[in-house]
Amino acid sequence: MELHRESILSQTDVSFSLAKQLISTDFKDKNVIFSPLSIHILLGMIAAGSKGPTRDQMLGFFKSSSIEELNSLLPQHVTKVFSDGEPLGGPSLSLVNSVWVDQSLSFKPHYKEIIQNGYRAASYRVDFLTKVSFVRSFS
Known part of the structure; x- marks a missing residue:
């Protein structure tokens, strides 16, 4: 539980750093x-x-000790914050959330699982070179 608390405090610190940077701009x-x-x-x-x-730089930015820690913390936020609160009279929030790669590439199964099940994001393979349309990658 202490690790979870430290992770949340680290993410809060990251949020304040982002806000400070944004406010100090134009x-x-x-x-x-x-x-x-x-x-x-x-x-x-x-x-x-x-x-x-x-990955090391990303973990440093997030002040996280491992990718496993990050992959367990952030999807929890997705599950809790973006759940439909309508039956309880609460808000229903949504987020446009997807990953797009060129059709010549493929998703590694472990990454695709984290994206779809953990972050609840869609994944798409698209033809960035010649076409505007895309192919869903759920199968």
Whole structure:
């Protein structure tokens, strides 16, 4: 439980760092809305598919000790925050969440499982070179 608490505190610190960076840019005299959770989920999906120095940098950014820790924490947020609260009178939130790769590439089964089951994101193989249409990758 202590590790989970530390992970949440680390993610909160990351969110404040993002907000501080955003506020210190050219938006000083403007209203700004951003979603730290959306950014965390996006970067978490990237981290889940990375390895080597890129993964190390992503884990450093998230202040996380392992990809397993990150892959257990962020999908919990997806499950809890984006569950339909309508039957209880609560909000129903959604997020546009998907991963797209060129049709010449394929998803590694473990990564595809994390993306679809953990992050509840769609995965698509598309022809980035010549076509605009896409093929769903659920099979």
